[in-house]
Amino acid sequence: MVVAADMRRFVERFAELIEQNADTLTELDAAIGDADHGINMRRGVRAVLERLGDEPTPGAVLKTVATTLISKVGGASGPLYGTAFLRASAAAGSKESLDDADLAALFSAALEGLRQRGGAQAEDKTMIDAFAPAVGAFETALAQGHPRKDALQAARSAAYAGSDATIDLVARKGRASYLGERSRGHRDPGSFSTALLFDAAASTLSGDGP
Amino acid sequence: MKKLINTIESFVDEACEGLALAHSDLVQFHREPRYLARATAPKGRKVGLVSGGGSGHEPLHGGFVGSGMLDAACPGEVFTSPVPDQMEAAGRAVSNGGGVLFIVKNYTGDVMNFDLAAELLRADGIDVRTVLVADDVAVQNSTWTAGRRGVGNTVFVEKLAGAVAERGASADEVERVAKKTSEAGRSMGMALTSCTVPAKGSPTFELGELEIEIGVGIHGEPGRERTALVSADEIVDRLARPVMEDLGLKRGDQVIVMTNGMGSTPLIELYVAHRHVAQLLSGSGVTIVRSLVGNYITSLDMDGCSLTVLRADDELLGLWDAPVHTPALRWGA
Numbered sequence: 001m002v003v004a005a006d007m008r009r010f011v012e013r014f015a016e017l018i019e020q021n022a023d024t025l026t027e028l029d030a031a032i033g034d035a036d037h038g039i040n041m042r043r044g045v046r047a048v049l050e051r052l053g054d055e056p057t058p059g060a061v062l063k064t065v066a067t068t069l070i071s072k073v074g075g076a077s078g079p080l081y082g083t084a085f086l087r088a089s090a091a092a093g094s095k096e097s098l099d100d101a102d103l104a105a106l107f108s109a110a111l112e113g114l115r116q117r118g119g120a121q122a123e124d125k126t127m128i129d130a131f132a133p134a135v136g137a138f139e140t141a142l143a144q145g146h147p148r149k150d151a152l153q154a155a156r157s158a159a160y161a162g163s164d165a166t167i168d169l170v171a172r173k174g175r176a177s178y179l180g181e182r183s184r185g186h187r188d189p190g191s192f193s194t195a196l197l198f199d200a201a202a203s204t205l206s207g208d209g210p
Numbered sequence: 211m212k213k214l215i216n217t218i219e220s221f222v223d224e225a226c227e228g229l230a231l232a233h234s235d236l237v238q239f240h241r242e243p244r245y246l247a248r249a250t251a252p253k254g255r256k257v258g259l260v261s262g263g264g265s266g267h268e269p270l271h272g273g274f275v276g277s278g279m280l281d282a283a284c285p286g287e288v289f290t291s292p293v294p295d296q297m298e299a300a301g302r303a304v305s306n307g308g309g310v311l312f313i314v315k316n317y318t319g320d321v322m323n324f325d326l327a328a329e330l331l332r333a334d335g336i337d338v339r340t341v342l343v344a345d346d347v348a349v350q351n352s353t354w355t356a357g358r359r360g361v362g363n364t365v366f367v368e369k370l371a372g373a374v375a376e377r378g379a380s381a382d383e384v385e386r387v388a389k390k391t392s393e394a395g396r397s398m399g400m401a402l403t404s405c406t407v408p409a410k411g412s413p414t415f416e417l418g419e420l421e422i423e424i425g426v427g428i429h430g431e432p433g434r435e436r437t438a439l440v441s442a443d444e445i446v447d448r449l450a451r452p453v454m455e456d457l458g459l460k461r462g463d464q465v466i467v468m469t470n471g472m473g474s475t476p477l478i479e480l481y482v483a484h485r486h487v488a489q490l491l492s493g494s495g496v497t498i499v500r501s502l503v504g505n506y507i508t509s510l511d512m513d514g515c516s517l518t519v520l521r522a523d524d525e526l527l528g529l530w531d532a533p534v535h536t537p538a539l540r541w542g543a
Contacts, residue, residue, distance in 0.1 A: 034429065035410060036290060070326060071243075071295045074286055078293060079322035117322055170354075174318045177355035178431050 059092030087113030258304030273538030291319035297327035309381030315360025348425030362518030363395030399516030461495030
């Protein structure tokens with residue numbers, strides 16, 4: 001089961017991965033966007049760490065993350081990550097602990113929120129290209145009877161693979177889309193931060209303690 | 211990088227402070243969350259006009275806060291969209307029962323942040339409408355991109371929607387005028403040099419000494435083509451023809467024209483450019499009924515210019531001539 005403390009560890013791990021990769025995210029963004037993804041995400045997760053308190057439920061933790069990212073990150077990634085966390089929080093509701101099915105519902109609500117906010121489809125070279133395969137891999141692994149730990153690993157791998165696959169895509173959303181064919185050959189920065197998100201989930205939400 | 215800057219962190223706040231100090235009769239600065247609003251609230255029920263976007267395009271948007279134009283502007287960091295808290299607070303501040311209209315330039319971040327703010331305000335029962343400005347004809351493939359960028363026509367949308375709102379028109383009416391203006395205007399810009407974002411400290415893109423970028427965006431986004439430096443008249447040809455063609459201008463049409471500087475362009479050069487804009491339009495039998503030449507929507511220290519043409523019927527022309535009193539635009543008041 002995932003309780004508030006697990007969710008907090010997930011958020012802290014995500015913040016740590018963003019800190020470690022902030023320069024990489026900004027460099028990826030410099031190639032096809034406006035060179036601020038790492039800077040903006042770092043500002044966001046630092047504010048999240050400051051604001052996180054003793055939220056009683058996983059849903060409440062996610063809500064703090066959502067509102068903080070929405071008010072601190074700006075750009076497109078603020079509303080996108082903010083919406084994803086907000087929908088995840090709503091899906092978690094006020095439950096004190098989440099089981100496998102709850103976690104699957106939470107991931108899928110987050111993905112649906114991203115789709116609505118950004119209007120992106122698969123292969124538009126966006127975060128969706130990492131997020132959707134990760135959610136799909138998680139659901140498939142659970143359906144095949146794998147334990148949650150393995151399902152989260154599958155999600156992590158699918159997110160990184162999805163991010164790798166954005167390199168060969170031409171951007172059709174966001175600022176990179178103005179480059180057209182010239183956006184090919186570069187990784188989408190949002191897909192990489194999404195992979196970091198599932199990386200954080202894999203090491204913190206398996207339900208077997210710290 | 212040589213700039214008039216204290217610190218990168220305080221840059222936008224200090225500029226807002228300066229604007230409010232210079233025009234304390236017109237504009238008030240709210241620091242947290244950051245927005246600029248009219249110093250004196252308009253009397254009676256009036257649709258509240260809120261715009262905003264990344265900073266670095268001054269006088270857009272803060273310079274257009276005042277009677278006959280915007281009620282509030284939300285400046286983000288340089289070239290970074292503002293966050294929903296800003297538009298939510300500004301929207302709440304200017305809403306007095308008549309509804310709120312968001313004027314949003316078509317950039318992914320701006321659209322999403324304004325959307326979120328609109329959701330938050332609607333949850334409190336405030337009637338929020340949004341009008342997108344997407345006038346940059348340099349973006350040819352709108353289907354497979356984020357769509358046309360919002361550039362110079364934003365000034366016209368803010369002026370004309372502001373004028374009709376000032377007359378006490380309903381939210382439906384203000385929204386109609388804003389949409390009509392948004393659909394009737396087209397723009398295209400060019401760069402002689404790149405801009406330099408303070409936080410980055412180096413030019414956004416590289417242009418050779420004898421190169422220019424035709425169709426550049428107001429954040430230094432790539433345009434239609436990079437070519438060798440040519441004469442002012444030839445540059446204006448390459449901006450005006452796609453604009454006129456896209457607008458489908460016909461003999462006998464009336465237009466309002468803005469020949470705009472990108473930030474580092476001397477006014478004398480803008481007049482040279484405007485001269486040929488006028489020649490081209492009148493050569494096609496199009497009448498320029500009003501003109502604006504100067505820096506109205508800039509790109510930090512970029513050198514270059516943009517052209518915006520708005521097809522103006524009697525309604526839009528009447529709204530253009532209505533009194534306006536803002537830091538950057540003033541007549542009849």
